[in-house]
Amino acid sequence: MESYLNTPIKEVITKFTQVGQILEEYQIGCVPCSVGTCLLKDIIEIHNLSEEDERALMARIAKVIYPDRKIDVPRISRKTGSRTKELKYSPPMKKLVEEHVLIKRWIALIPQVLEDLDLESSEDRQLVLEGVDFIRSYADKFHHAKEEDILFKYFDEKLDIVKTMLDDHTTARGHAKAVSEAVEKKDKEKIVKHLGAYGELLTEHIKKEDEILYPWMDRGLSVKQVGELFSRFYEADQASGQGVTERCVHFVIRVEERIRNRKEVVK
Ligand SMILES: [Fe+2]
Numbered sequence: 001m002e003s004y005l006n007t008p009i010k011e012v013i014t015k016f017t018q019v020g021q022i023l024e025e026y027q028i029g030c031v032p033c034s035v036g037t038c039l040l041k042d043i044i045e046i047h048n049l050s051e052e053d054e055r056a057l058m059a060r061i062a063k064v065i066y067p068d069r070k071i072d073v074p075r076i077s078r079k080t081g082s083r084t085k086e087l088k089y090s091p092p093m094k095k096l097v098e099e100h101v102l103i104k105r106w107i108a109l110i111p112q113v114l115e116d117l118d119l120e121s122s123e124d125r126q127l128v129l130e131g132v133d134f135i136r137s138y139a140d141k142f143h144h145a146k147e148e149d150i151l152f153k154y155f156d157e158k159l160d161i162v163k164t165m166l167d168d169h170t171t172a173r174g175h176a177k178a179v180s181e182a183v184e185k186k187d188k189e190k191i192v193k194h195l196g197a198y199g200e201l202l203t204e205h206i207k208k209e210d211e212i213l214y215p216w217m218d219r220g221l222s223v224k225q226v227g228e229l230f231s232r233f234y235e236a237d238q239a240s241g242q243g244v245t246e247r248c249v250h251f252v253i254r255v256e257e258r259i260r261n262r263k264e265v266v267k
């Protein structure tokens with residue numbers, strides 16, 4: 001069993017497909033993950049399962065790998081903090097979670113924006129371009145930049161969980177570029193495809209960061225590092241200027257109002 005704990009998860013799942021299904025039951029999404037070189041033991045630690053869940057999960061995996069043998073399930077030693085399930089964040093991590101809230105507000109509006117979209121209207125084209133500006137200026141340059149240039153540097157960037165997040169950021173940039181090009185060409189199909197895909201990608205990405213990545217990172221940071229992060233985030237925000245947040249908050253409020261007003265007219 002010990003050797004499987006030190007095996008990349010994709011190899012374990014390829015050999016024993018049922019292991020993937022068991023992990024999914026515990027909301028551990030290794031099967032769709034594009035990287036898959038996390039070790040089984042790291043996955044247990046990153047997801048911070050309770051002792052009880054860990055024992056049950058490991059016993060089921062052991063049974064799949066060794067169906068005819070009785071296996072002593074090893075307890076996985078943890079490098080980091082406690083096993084509480086409650087999501088509590090340090091001040092810098094809380095700041096990132098709060099930034100996600102504004103990004104989620106824009107994402108929540110995307111399906112309606114796409115449904116109402118008339119590319120012959122310059123107002124509608126402008127709205128999509130402002131949506132792309134939100135993605136580039138706030139979600140990417142203001143928020144993702146703090147993750148990439150500051151937070152992730154405290155960890156091993158070769159870790160799958162970090163690589164997956166970086167890949168998501170790159171994919172998101174590609175969607176933003178495709179949407180802005182499609183507005184120029186008045187290509188509605190392309191806008192629907194890429195803005196819709198952006199919304200889906202970021203929804204999953206934010207969920208992973210809020211529920212798995214940030215709590216795991218918080219458990220690994222010292223008090224000194226938390227303080228350092230907080231001031232470095234503050235400095236980064238000062239450098240990017242208050243204007244970005246204000247502009248992007250106003251954009252979201254305007255789109256929310258527009259959708260509310262349209263719904264009232266339809267009533
Ligand atoms: Fe991110």
Ligand SMILES: [Fe+2]
Pocket residue numbers: 096100143144147206209
């Ligand atoms: Fe994020």
